[in-house]
Amino acid sequence: MVAVKIQSMFDFVEIFGQPEVKIDVKENTSIKDLLELLINQYGEKLKEKMIDPKTGDVFEHLEILCNGRNIKFLQGNDTNLREGDSVTIFVPIGGGSL
Amino acid sequence: MSYMGKVLRINLTAKGVKTEPLNEKDARDYMGGAGLGMKLFYNEKIKPGIDPFSEENKVVMATGFLCATTCPVAARVACITKSPLSFGVTYSNVGGFFPDEFKKTGHDAVIIEGKSEKPVYVYIKDDKVSFKDAAPIWGLNTADSQHYIKEILKDQTVRPFVIGPAGENLVRYGSIIAEKRASGRKGVGAVFGSKNLKGIVVKGSKSVKYADEKGFQEVVKKIAKAFQDSPTLYPKFGNFGTAGNVENCIAKGQMPGPNFIDPADEKYLSIGAQKNIEYRARRYACYLCPIRCGQVRVVKSGKYAGWATEGPEFETLFSLGSGIGVTDPCFIIAADRVCDDLGMDTVSAGVCIGFAMELYEKGILTKDDCDGFDLKFGNDDAAFKLLYKIAYRDGFGDLLAEGVRRATKRIGKDSEKYAMHVKGLEPPGYDPRTCKSMGLNYMTSYTGADHSRGYPPQEIFGAHHKVPWEVDPYSWDRKAELTIYNQDVGGACKDCSMFCTFAYRNALIPANLHIKYFTELWKTATGFDVTEEDIPKVGQRYNNLAHALLLKEGFTRKDDYLPERLMTEPHKIGPGKGQVMDRENCEKLLDEFYTLRGWDKNGIPKREKLVELGMDYVAEDLGLKETEKIGE
Numbered sequence: 001m002v003a004v005k006i007q008s009m010f011d012f013v014e015i016f017g018q019p020e021v022k023i024d025v026k027e028n029t030s031i032k033d034l035l036e037l038l039i040n041q042y043g044e045k046l047k048e049k050m051i052d053p054k055t056g057d058v059f060e061h062l063e064i065l066c067n068g069r070n071i072k073f074l075q076g077n078d079t080n081l082r083e084g085d086s087v088t089i090f091v092p093i094g095g096g097s098l
Numbered sequence: 099m100s101y102m103g104k105v106l107r108i109n110l111t112a113k114g115v116k117t118e119p120l121n122e123k124d125a126r127d128y129m130g131g132a133g134l135g136m137k138l139f140y141n142e143k144i145k146p147g148i149d150p151f152s153e154e155n156k157v158v159m160a161t162g163f164l165c166a167t168t169c170p171v172a173a174r175v176a177c178i179t180k181s182p183l184s185f186g187v188t189y190s191n192v193g194g195f196f197p198d199e200f201k202k203t204g205h206d207a208v209i210i211e212g213k214s215e216k217p218v219y220v221y222i223k224d225d226k227v228s229f230k231d232a233a234p235i236w237g238l239n240t241a242d243s244q245h246y247i248k249e250i251l252k253d254q255t256v257r258p259f260v261i262g263p264a265g266e267n268l269v270r271y272g273s274i275i276a277e278k279r280a281s282g283r284k285g286v287g288a289v290f291g292s293k294n295l296k297g298i299v300v301k302g303s304k305s306v307k308y309a310d311e312k313g314f315q316e317v318v319k320k321i322a323k324a325f326q327d328s329p330t331l332y333p334k335f336g337n338f339g340t341a342g343n344v345e346n347c348i349a350k351g352q353m354p355g356p357n358f359i360d361p362a363d364e365k366y367l368s369i370g371a372q373k374n375i376e377y378r379a380r381r382y383a384c385y386l387c388p389i390r391c392g393q394v395r396v397v398k399s400g401k402y403a404g405w406a407t408e409g410p411e412f413e414t415l416f417s418l419g420s421g422i423g424v425t426d427p428c429f430i431i432a433a434d435r436v437c438d439d440l441g442m443d444t445v446s447a448g449v450c451i452g453f454a455m456e457l458y459e460k461g462i463l464t465k466d467d468c469d470g471f472d473l474k475f476g477n478d479d480a481a482f483k484l485l486y487k488i489a490y491r492d493g494f495g496d497l498l499a500e501g502v503r504r505a506t507k508r509i510g511k512d513s514e515k516y517a518m519h520v521k522g523l524e525p526p527g528y529d530p531r532t533c534k535s536m537g538l539n540y541m542t543s544y545t546g547a548d549h550s551r552g553y554p555p556q557e558i559f560g561a562h563h564k565v566p567w568e569v570d571p572y573s574w575d576r577k578a579e580l581t582i583y584n585q586d587v588g589g590a591c592k593d594c595s596m597f598c599t600f601a602y603r604n605a606l607i608p609a610n611l612h613i614k615y616f617t618e619l620w621k622t623a624t625g626f627d628v629t630e631e632d633i634p635k636v637g638q639r640y641n642n643l644a645h646a647l648l649l650k651e652g653f654t655r656k657d658d659y660l661p662e663r664l665m666t667e668p669h670k671i672g673p674g675k676g677q678v679m680d681r682e683n684c685e686k687l688l689d690e691f692y693t694l695r696g697w698d699k700n701g702i703p704k705r706e707k708l709v710e711l712g713m714d715y716v717a718e719d720l721g722l723k724e725t726e727k728i729g730e
Contacts, residue, residue, distance in 0.1 A: 009345045009372065010334065019372075045408035060327040061562035061608075068351050070560050073570040086537020088349045091335045092559045093371075093604075 002027055002083040006038070006086065015046050025081060031064065032077035048088075063092050087088035100306045100314075100623035101125055102506045105138065106205045108227065109154065110293050111212030116226040120206050123408040125163070126366060126431065126626055128711060130206070132189045133594035135178040138207055139187060140643055150182040150285070151268060151292035153213040159200070159298070160207035162625050164594035166198050166306045168253045169318050170325075171598035173385040175281075179218055182270040182285040182292075183446070183501045184522040184546045187647040190286045191550075192259070193384035193598065194279035199257040214261040214294040218248065219260070221299045221721030231334060232296035237263060239439040240275035247299055260297030260440025260655035264489040269287065269499040271446035271500030271524075275438060278408035282443045284523060284545060290545040309625030317618045321606075322388070324615070328605035329562065333602050336381070339393040339414040343558070346368035347412075349528065350559065351674035354529040355420050356475045357452040358663055359520050361529055361672045362420035369419040369427045377431060382408055383599070390602060397428040407434035410444070413549070416527030417448025423475030424454055433478075433485060446489060449524035450505070451481050456516045462509065469494040480504065504621025518661050521546035521653070528663050532674035533571045534558040538581045538687050541658045544644035551593065552585035555603040565610045574683055578690035591616045594636055639711050642695075642703060646716045655701050658688055702722040 001024040008016045025034060035058065039047045052059045064071050065088040071079045081087070107116040119483045128137045135158045144230040148154045157179040164172035175197035179189035199210075203222050210220075215234035235243045236252070240262040247258045257276065265272030265287030270516050272287030273280045274297070285302035290297070307316045325331050328434045334343065345367065347353035353362040367373070374395060382392030396406040410418070410430045418424065437444045457463040458473035465472060469487065471480040471494070480678055487495025497505050498624070518525055523546025530537025539552035556563040557571035566583050567576070573616030591612050606612040648657075659665070660679055692699060704721040708714065 007349070013372070017399065033502070048538075059329065063346075063349075063561040065349055065673075068349055069572075070350075070570075072560075072568070073572070080396065090349070091330055091334060092346045092561060093330050093338055098293075 001025065001079060002029070002085075003094055004034070004081050004084070005086040007086055007087065007088040009088070010093070011091075012049065014087055029081050030077060031066065031071050031079045031081070031087070034081060037075075061091055063090055064088070099309050099625050100167050101130070102204050102206045102304070102306070104205050106222070106227070108208060108210050109212045110210065110214040110218065110271070110295060113214075113466060117205075117225070125206075125624070126628075127588060127636070127639055127642075129594035129620065129636045130162035130164075131160055131174070131589070131594045131596040132178065132191070133636055134162075134409055135176045135189070135207060136640055137641050138209060139178045140647060142209065142211075144180065146652065148180070148422045150180040150185060150289060153293075155289060155292070157210040157286065157289055158207060158446065159203045159210070161197055162594060162597050163620060164382065164597060166201040167308070167623060168296060168315065168386070169321065169597075171384065171387045171389065172596055174596040174598070175200060177281050177286045179286055179289045180367070181523070181545070182268070184284070186521060186544065186653055187644055188284040188545045189551070189644075190273075190281045190283050191593075191595070191596065192276050192279050192281035192378060194276040194605065195385045196259045196276035196300065197596070198385045199302050200300045201306070202304050203300055204302065204304045208292070208298070210295065213292070217294045218295055219258075219299055219330065221251065221256070222327070222353055223301045224303055235296060235476075236266065238440045239263065241439055244275075244277070244298065245298070252328070253301065253708070254317060256299050256301045258297050260441070261290045261295075262439060262442045262489070264442035265291035266296075266490060267491050267499070269442055270501045271377065271443040273441050273443050275441055276436055278382075280438060280443075283445060283550075284443075285493045285659050287370040287441050288429050308386075308623055310526075310622040313622035314619065317622060320611075321453050321615055324484045324605045324609055325388065325601065325610050327609065330559075331601065334390055336389045338375065338598070339391045340370035341371035341393065341415060342583060343373045343412040343527075344415050345372065347558065349406050349673075351532045351669060351672035351677075352571070353416060353420055354527060357421065357449075357456040357516065358529060358661070359456070359523070359667075360534065360670055361674060362416075363671060365425055366420040368425045369415045369430060374427055377427065379406065382403050387598065389601060392469060393716075395431050397431050400428055400430040402428040404560070404617070405435055407435035407438065410434035412450070413526045414444040415503065417445045418481070418593040419453075421527070422452045422481055424478045424481065425476075426478060426480055426657050429478040429482065429614070432482045433482060434532040436482070436485050437652065440485065441638075443487055445526050446501060447485060449518055450488070450502055450619040452485055453502045453505070453517055454484075454494075454498060460516070461477070462513055467494065469471070473649040486607075515662055518663070519547060522636040523547050528558065529674075530660060531669055531677045532678050534679065534687075535571075535577045535584070536571070536572055537578045537664065537679045538577055538659060538691060539585065541660055541684065541688065542691055543640065544583065544648055552588060553603070554584050554601065556580065558601065562608045565607055572677055574687065578687050578694055581691060582694055585641055586634045587613065589637035589640050590633045594640060595619070611721065616666060629687050635711060639713060642708065642711060642713060643716060645703070646700075646720055649702065649720060655688065658701065659684065692723075
């Protein structure tokens with residue numbers, strides 16, 4: 001098993017109960033596996049926030065980072081998790097002052 | 099059409115006022131706002147080399163074709179002048195309620211020239227312009243100034259736009275404030291101060307006319323629908339405001355830590371949106387804005403108890419937070435209010451203090467140099483007092499009031515190595531080492547290290563930004579092309595239309611509706627026969643015109659580089675560990691950027707490019723020959 005951190009922001013914090021939760025996953029668990037595992041654990045509320053019912057995939061506007069890097073620029077859903085990895089799930093919002 | 103068709107000229111020396119017709123070709127070529135303002139500023143033929151604080155400098159304020167219409171989030175005004183920080187042409191803008199009221203006086207723009215012998219403010223009530231004695235309010239902060247102007251004019255409905263003590267004392271990053279909103283950056287308020295101009299006060303009763311009102315309202319409905327369809331605008335952005343970017347940028351290693359040494363780490367989540375919401379008393383909206391992203395925050399306990407502000411926005415959470423090593427959101431709330439009251443840019447003020455803190459920690463500045471302050475990173479007590487010293491140019495504050503670039507000339511001792519600026523402008527809250535297009539934009543924006551021109555949402559808000567294409571922020575790939583896209587298309591859609599950048603980034607560009615809708619708005623509002631191809635062309639003209647003004651001032655390629663730290667010191671921590679904007683790649687990016695812009699390797703536009711944009715007059719002014727004739 002390997003220990004990974006799930007960091008969440010904004011409305012995801014309510015679902016996870018706290019901004020950071022630690023979770024043990026099997027070796028060679030991918031991001032895709034992790035998301036399935038999280039949905040199983042946290043149920044419909046998380047699924048509603050995360051999965052686009054039209055496509056069955058993760059919402060386009062959702063940011064999933066592994067150690068600060070968007071998984072799109074790693075191996076996407078196939079990115080494998082290693083001991084100590086940090087996965088961040090949130091919808092990016094904001095802007096700069098003018 | 100939705101332009102008022104008139105430009106007001108105010109001469110502060112002679113106390114003269116003239117009304118001039120808006121040149122329709124200028125409006126067609128430059129749309130409005132920063133573009134039109136830039137063209138009006140260019141037309142003035144201000145002599146290169148003048149001191150920005152001299153009587154010869156001018157300020158142009160220009161609205162867009164959307165201002166005072168029913169289109170939401172477009173009531174903004176552009177301020178164009180020669181910056182006392184960069185010594186080149188610059189631009190800053192403000193929302194709130196002043197811009198709409200200004201346009202309703204019946205003017206698209208105002209040109210302010212000369213210098214008043216004594217402090218004045220100018221009251222524009224429709225066609226009537228009067229010069230009012232500002233002696234009774236000179237020295238007052240921006241909140242009190244606005245209050246007493248309304249008292250003196252016996253009219254609570256006027257809209258003032260005023261400077262505070264910082265602008266009066268020629269702090270080079272003095273701002274101009276309307277209600278609590280700031281035309282904050284680049285020293286426009288200091289230029290007002292140099293002219294003994296306390297502010298502009300407006301009251302208007304006129305309304306705009308539309309070329310095709312029914313068609314225009316249909317587009318407005320589509321814009322409102324795009325707002326509703328955005329997955330991020332309601333309620334998330336409205337609820338958390340720009341502070342939400344703290345969490346985002348910390349997660350990606352893009353938010354700078356103390357003086358850009360390293361990125362802000364997780365301890366700075368204490369100044370993010372999720373903490374700041376605990377201090378929120380209410381929300382605020384600019385004129386005709388359904389988003390209401392403004393956050394009024396109040397401190398109710400601790401040493402900053404009693405302070406309240408409209409903000410702080412993300413950039414301030416950086417500059418007076420992570421940028422100076424402070425993790426207490428209450429300090430930033432108080433400091434933001436102090437800066438607004440003093441009329442001082444929070445970004446430059448914070449970066450100047452962060453710079454001084456690093457010099458102190460390195461022993462380049464001593465306690466005696468710093469008026470006895472123990473100026474270590476994180477010393478919020480010292481930073482708080484320094485803000486006042488800067489605004490009043492008192493002691494050590496006088497040095498920091500000059501901005502980091504000029505301060506290094508007085509300090510010497512290799513201090514330039516630690517001075518974060520491009521073209522004299524202190525950078526905002528994005529570390530270019532982990533967002534390369536933002537870095538190239540800092541390098542090439544005519545204003546200097548500026549996030550507001552050419553902001554790459556694709557690098558910062560990643561996930562749902564696929565227009566013009568999906569972008570890895572750490573990659574160098576196609577970053578010159580992306581930067582030009584954001585400078586030109588974003589320039590037209592935001593800077594020239596004066597549409598709110600946050601609504602643009604959250605709702606329009608991710609849905610790829612921006613070019614289509616702005617074309618339709620422009621066409622129906624004005625009757626101009628414009629197509630989608632005109633949008634990037636407006637942006638190209640605007641940026642080339644501003645660039646030409648810099649060239650006339652003597653700017654060269656050597657002004658288009660990042661501070662040494664960002665080119666030589668890779669991130670030592672965080673997700674971007676090892677990332678740097680090294681000089682070799684910066685050179686390549688600049689070459690590519692210049693080529694794509696139609697400029698030569700020294701950044702001089704090719705005559706053909708300017709002619710293609712209908713800017714023959716600029717080619718003539720710059721003395722450019724056709725390419726094949728060069729060398730004859």
